[in-house]
Amino acid sequence: xxxxxxxAELQELLKYEFSKKDLLxxxxxxxxxxxxxxxxxxxxxxxxxFLGDAxxxxxxxxxxxxxxxxxxxxxxxxxxxxxxxxxxLAGIAGRLNLGQYLKLGKGxxxxxxxxxxxxxxxxxxxxxxxxxxxxxLEAAIHVVKRLFHDYLVSDLPDHPLKTLDKDYKTQLQEITxxxxxxxxxxxxxxxxxxxxxxxxxxxVALDGRVLASGSGKSKKEAQxxxxxxxxxxxxxxxxxx
Numbered sequence: 542x543x544x545x546x547x548x549a550e551l552q553e554l555l556k557y558e559f560s561k562k563d564l565l566x567x568x569x570x571x572x573x574x575x576x577x578x579x580x581x582x583x584x585x586x587x588x589x590x591f592l593g594d595a596x597x598x599x600x601x602x603x604x605x606x607x608x609x610x611x612x613x614x615x616x617x618x619x620x621x622x623x624x625x626x627x628x629x630l631a632g633i634a635g636r637l638n639l640g641q642y643l644k645l646g647k648g649x650x651x652x653x654x655x656x657x658x659x660x661x662x663x664x665x666x667x668x669x670x671x672x673x674x675x676x677x678l679e680a681a682i683h684v685v686k687r688l689f690h691d692y693l694v695s696d697l698p699d700h701p702l703k704t705l706d707k708d709y710k711t712q713l714q715e716i717t718x719x720x721x722x723x724x725x726x727x728x729x730x731x732x733x734x735x736x737x738x739x740x741x742x743x744x745v746a747l748d749g750r751v752l753a754s755g756s757g758k759s760k761k762e763a764q765x766x767x768x769x770x771x772x773x774x775x776x777x778x779x780x781x782x
Contacts, residue, residue, distance in 0.1 A: 551642050555668075557684050559675050564589075568671035571660065573646030583644075586667035589674075593666030596673045600685040601625055608693050624692045630662035633688050639664055709768035713745070716775060723748050725771065727764050730754070743767050 548565055552558050559565045568586050575585040601624055605617050612620070623629075634640070640655030643664055654660050673681040686693070710725075717723050730742045743763035744751050752774055755766030 547642055551637070551639075554637050555672070555684055556687055557672055557676070557680060559671070561675050564671040564675050565668075568667040569642050569664070570644045571646065571649060571654070571664070573649040573654070574644040577646040577648075586664065589667035589670040590663045591670075592673070593668070593670035596669050596681050597625055597630075597666055597685065600669075600678075600682050601689065603682060604686055604689070604693055624689060627658055627662045629692075630665050631658035634661035634665040637665075637688075639668070709765050709772060713768040713772050713775075716772065717747055720775075721747065725752070725768070727767065729760065745771050747771075 544566075548559075548562060552565070567584055568589050570583050570585045572585040572587055575581075575583050598621070601621055602617070605612075605620060609617065609620075639661055643655060643660075645654045649660075669681060669685065672684050713725055717725050726746050728744045728746065730744050732739050732741045734740050738758075740756055740758060741760050741763040742754065742756050743760065743766075744754050745764070745767040746752060753767050753770035755763045755768070755770060757763035757766055
């Protein structure tokens with residue numbers, strides 16, 4: 542398939558037609574390709590990726606605030622973070638088959654660059670920046686709204702909103718039981734300070750392995766902090782496998 546056909550196909554998937562096709566072309570050029578083909582004098586998509594990060598943050602924030610006007614700032618921030626991360630962006634890029642449209646260097650291509658989560662996430666951000674530069678904020682919002690539609694429908698059973706009303710201990714227990722069939726245990730490691738102003742220190746462990754520690758003005762608060770840190774650790778280790 543020639544480049545024109547490639548570009549037409551991708552625009553059809555996006556439901557957006559570029560006026561300036563050079564922006565779309567640039568969004569698909571990885572630095573490895575530009576480095577290996579200097580004679581072509583093509584600019585890679587790294588600066589578009591930088592802009593795309595901001596475009597995505599703004600558009601998702603706008604759409605979440607519009608969709609959930611009664612949510613507090615903290616809840617909106619947590620929901621945005623659950624959406625705008627490498628795993629989710631790579632998943633959306635995968636559904637677009639974005640990897641097949643990228644221009645990669647031979648080495649990057651041979652080592653599976655078209656399936657790398659980080660590369661796909663970055664390329665999606667570059668693509669959204671290209672949409673923004675070509676059609677403005679309204680165009681970017683339109684495309685993001687389509688791509689992230691499932692996250693903006695609150696009645697889906699696996700929607701990220703379902704976790705907002707659950708505390709970190711509950712979330713951790715659900716994840717560990719679901720993935721490992723094990724319930725986490727909390728241990729008080731110590732306390733300090735006068736009776737009216739104590740600080741408690743708690744560890745959370747899974748099958749005897751300490752996952753994280755937390756501190757707080759109550760045991761419950763310390764457990765929540767430990768559970769939050771454990772969630773972040775499990776998510777990072779599990780998703781990096």
